[in-house]
Amino acid sequence: MNPLFKCARGLLPALLLILPAAISARAAELPGESIYRLPVTLVDQDGREFRLGDRRGGPQLVSMFYTSCQYACPLIIETLKKTQRALRSTNSSPPQVLLVSLDPERDTPARLKQVYAERKLDSSSWTLARTDPANVRKLAAVLDIQYRVLANHDINHSTALVLLDADGRMVARTDKIGDVDPGFVAAVRQVLVSRTIQKGSR
Numbered sequence: 001m002n003p004l005f006k007c008a009r010g011l012l013p014a015l016l017l018i019l020p021a022a023i024s025a026r027a028a029e030l031p032g033e034s035i036y037r038l039p040v041t042l043v044d045q046d047g048r049e050f051r052l053g054d055r056r057g058g059p060q061l062v063s064m065f066y067t068s069c070q071y072a073c074p075l076i077i078e079t080l081k082k083t084q085r086a087l088r089s090t091n092s093s094p095p096q097v098l099l100v101s102l103d104p105e106r107d108t109p110a111r112l113k114q115v116y117a118e119r120k121l122d123s124s125s126w127t128l129a130r131t132d133p134a135n136v137r138k139l140a141a142v143l144d145i146q147y148r149v150l151a152n153h154d155i156n157h158s159t160a161l162v163l164l165d166a167d168g169r170m171v172a173r174t175d176k177i178g179d180v181d182p183g184f185v186a187a188v189r190q191v192l193v194s195r196t197i198q199k200g201s202r
Contacts, residue, residue: 030053030056030167030168031167031168031169033169033170034167034168034169035052035139035142035143035164035168035169035170036052036053036055036056036167036168037053037168038052038053038135038138038139038142039051040052040131040135040138040139041131041135042100042129042130042131042135043109043129043130043131044109044112044127044128044129045109045112045113045115045116045127045128045129046109046113047109050129052139052168053168055096055098055164055168056166056167056168057166058093058095058096058166058195059095059096059163059164059165059166059188059191059192059195060095060096060097060098060163060164060168061080061083061084061095061096061097061098061161061162061163061164061188062097062098062099062100062143062161062162062163062164063076063080063098063099063100063143063145063159063160063161063162064099064100064101064102064136064139064140064143064145064147064157065077065099065100065101065102066101066102066103066106066107066155067101067103067106067107067111067112067114067115068103068106068153068154069154069155072157072159072177075159075177075178076099076159076161076177077099077119077121078178079161079176079177079178079179079180080097080099080161082179082180083161083180083181083184083185083188084097084122084125086180086185087185087188087189087192092192092193092195093125094122094125095125095163095188095191095192096125096126096127097125097126097127098127098129099126099127099128099129100129100130100131100136100139101128101129101130101131101136102136102140102147102155102157103149103153103155104130104131104132104133104136105133106153107130108130109130112128112129112130113128115128116128143160143162143170144158144160144173145157145158145159145160146158158175159175159177160173160174160175161173161174161177161181161184163184163187163188163191165191166195171187171191172184172187172188
């Protein structure tokens with residue numbers, strides 16, 4: 001065996017351990033089940049590019065939608081609004097909301113911004129975003145959201161609201177839309193209260 005090849009093969013396990021840390025020390029600190037480990041880049045309604053992992057640091061409510069949806073998606077938005085309102089008694093900031101488009105071809109930043117204004121979304125806590133089709137598939141798989149693009153460009157999709165903790169771990173989910181899910185609201189409140197206590201103890 002070529003000595004150089006033997007040496008390289010011997011170094012491979014060490015390189016596999018070193019390279020992820022070299023690529024992103026921050027990502028290496030993430031829990032193994034964090035969705036922030038996905039190397040997904042998105043663009044928001046203002047045309048700003050960000051990585052999914054940039055959302056780290058606070059609780060998030062995450063779902064997927066598309067702007068030309070006439071039925072389920074408006075209900076997803078309204079349910080998220082109602083969920084935020086149900087948490088007003090909590091002595092902490094409302095959870096951030098991230099909605100990622102299932103239709104990146106048509107949901108340009110300009111279109112997302114239009115819907116943002118039409119729905120009167122709170123700029124302090126809401127983000128609408130798009131990414132490329134491959135990343136849409138990755139996110140949908142991780143969030144367990146099924147979807148299928150039809151011949152007329154409508155999209156059949158399941159509905160889910162997912163609660164992430166500050167490190168991107170999925171803590172709770174609900175498939176109920178149209179009204180708040182008391183169990184889901186309780187889970188969000190618990191995460192917010194725990195987050196407040198942690199901050200106060202530092």
